Amino acid sequence: xxxxxxxxxxxxxxxxxxxxxxTTVDLETLTHKIEEVLNTVRPYLQADGGDxxxxxxxxxxxxxxxxxxxxxSCSMSEMTMTAGIEESLRRAIPDLxxxxxxx
Numbered sequence: 001x002x003x004x005x006x007x008x009x010x011x012x013x014x015x016x017x018x019x020x021x022x023t024t025v026d027l028e029t030l031t032h033k034i035e036e037v038l039n040t041v042r043p044y045l046q047a048d049g050g051d052x053x054x055x056x057x058x059x060x061x062x063x064x065x066x067x068x069x070x071x072x073s074c075s076m077s078e079m080t081m082t083a084g085i086e087e088s089l090r091r092a093i094p095d096l097x098x099x100x101x102x103x
Contacts, residue, residue: 030093031057037092038065041085045071052085055102062097063089077101 031054038052045051050071055064065085067077074080078101086099 027057027059030061033093034063034089037089038085041088044084045069045080048074050074058097060097061095063099064102065099066102072103 034054034057038054042051045067046069048070050067050069052071053066053068055066057063065081066072067074067081071077071080081101089096089099
């Protein structure tokens with residue numbers, strides 16, 4: 001009987017570990033896809049002395065980005081974020097959550 005419960009605990013632990021690893025791998029894959037999309041936008045930002053970096057991707061698929069260089073202080077940065085970066089990300093990865101810029 002004790003062996004049975006021990007086996008159940010081991011199987012339960014394996015299931016939980018696999019779910020955690022799956023989430024981690026999924027977030028890594030998602031972050032990689034986001035970086036690929038941002039690489040298509042970066043040349044335009046860099047032409048004006050700016051750039052964008054991924055700060056965080058949450059399990060809810062929310063994305064935090066940071067505009068850097070000249071983009072961080074540009075008066076058009078909100079428009080760049082919404083019309084350029086966010087639009088590109090949503091086209092390529094439609095099931096993303098919120099996409100926000102941090103200062």
